[in-house]
Amino acid sequence: MSGPLSGRRVIELSAMGPVPFCGQLLADFGAEVIRIDRRQPSSVATLGVDPRFISARGKRSVTLDLKRPDEVEKALQLVESADVLLEGSRPGMAERLGLGPDACLARNPRLVYGRCSGWGSSGPLRERAGHDINYIALAGSLSLIGEAGAPPPPTLGFIGDHGGAGMLLTTAVLAALTQAQLCGEGQVVEASILDGALALTTPYHESMAGGERDDARGTIADGAAPFYATYETADGKYVAVGAMEPQFYAQLVEVLGFSHDELPLQSDRSCWADVKVRFAQRFREKTRDEWCRAAEGRDACLAPVLTLSEVAQHPHHRARGTFVEVGGVTQPAALPAFSRTPLSVPQPPPAIGADTDAVLAELLARAGASRTDAGRPLETDTIDTGMVQR
Numbered sequence: 001m002s003g004p005l006s007g008r009r010v011i012e013l014s015a016m017g018p019v020p021f022c023g024q025l026l027a028d029f030g031a032e033v034i035r036i037d038r039r040q041p042s043s044v045a046t047l048g049v050d051p052r053f054i055s056a057r058g059k060r061s062v063t064l065d066l067k068r069p070d071e072v073e074k075a076l077q078l079v080e081s082a083d084v085l086l087e088g089s090r091p092g093m094a095e096r097l098g099l100g101p102d103a104c105l106a107r108n109p110r111l112v113y114g115r116c117s118g119w120g121s122s123g124p125l126r127e128r129a130g131h132d133i134n135y136i137a138l139a140g141s142l143s144l145i146g147e148a149g150a151p152p153p154p155t156l157g158f159i160g161d162h163g164g165a166g167m168l169l170t171t172a173v174l175a176a177l178t179q180a181q182l183c184g185e186g187q188v189v190e191a192s193i194l195d196g197a198l199a200l201t202t203p204y205h206e207s208m209a210g211g212e213r214d215d216a217r218g219t220i221a222d223g224a225a226p227f228y229a230t231y232e233t234a235d236g237k238y239v240a241v242g243a244m245e246p247q248f249y250a251q252l253v254e255v256l257g258f259s260h261d262e263l264p265l266q267s268d269r270s271c272w273a274d275v276k277v278r279f280a281q282r283f284r285e286k287t288r289d290e291w292c293r294a295a296e297g298r299d300a301c302l303a304p305v306l307t308l309s310e311v312a313q314h315p316h317h318r319a320r321g322t323f324v325e326v327g328g329v330t331q332p333a334a335l336p337a338f339s340r341t342p343l344s345v346p347q348p349p350p351a352i353g354a355d356t357d358a359v360l361a362e363l364l365a366r367a368g369a370s371r372t373d374a375g376r377p378l379e380t381d382t383i384d385t386g387m388v389q390r
Contacts, residue, residue: 003030015088027058028334056349063353139197148218164196
């Protein structure tokens, strides 16, 4: 693998949500990521690689039964050779398995121990179950979404899970790696989905502090403004407009075929609801692609709302090469671009346990023939894991 993290080793304890996404990004950046997995039933394991598991791309898979002390010892030996460990189980679970921060840093003081949970490892909710919608609700993020007068709509994991915690954990791990390289000492990096969602609300707290907004919905960015909204088109598809600045709004009005004197001032909030109805009626007169052609070459801030199956075929994405096919599955390429250490095309995800023998054999070679595990030679068989998912 090439990339700025080439030569770095990451141990990822199998988990859900932000941790495998963080591991995917580190693998995309060139790190060797070894995931410790459960062993699958033979009926499933024989199916081999499932290319749909995009978050496992570019990784290696080892199966260990972490309920067995001798298998925990093998995991700790892997930790000795690693730069980063990622874990995403409920608070205290890694410690009970013998793979908590104290045990791992004792074996490798330079280790960056990255962990992520839902609510965080402290506070009264630390043991409570939850999902993205719950975390972003407590963070205040959910209250910002949707139009005034209606309940905030459910969202996908962009805010808390992947976009919040996944990115926050990745950034923190990279920062800690830099520090470890400078001083030779690792540390524990803890993020949570709640933390990720909170971090993303910072600009809105800034707006409140500056008097630019309050807690109420009905602002420009949540759909109240006719020039920052989505509209249905004649073919049942949608366009998104974001013509906030006056010069862009003027071009949007022209694309829609209105004259400027038949519409109120853009800044007149009392007329927004009426203008939005008129815009909606006009947008239903043409198809989505017809409106995109009408706005082509104009700064009207109009874009098609593409479905996931459409995105990769858009001319802009094709020109930039931002999608690749891995194992027959179309997916976002390794991003972003690096000028001196370009990223490789991601490799397909491994079959569960596919690299167990090879990785454990590497441990033997590194340790030497005299190295023993719990008083006996290190075994290289493939065995069940007892990983507990968050």
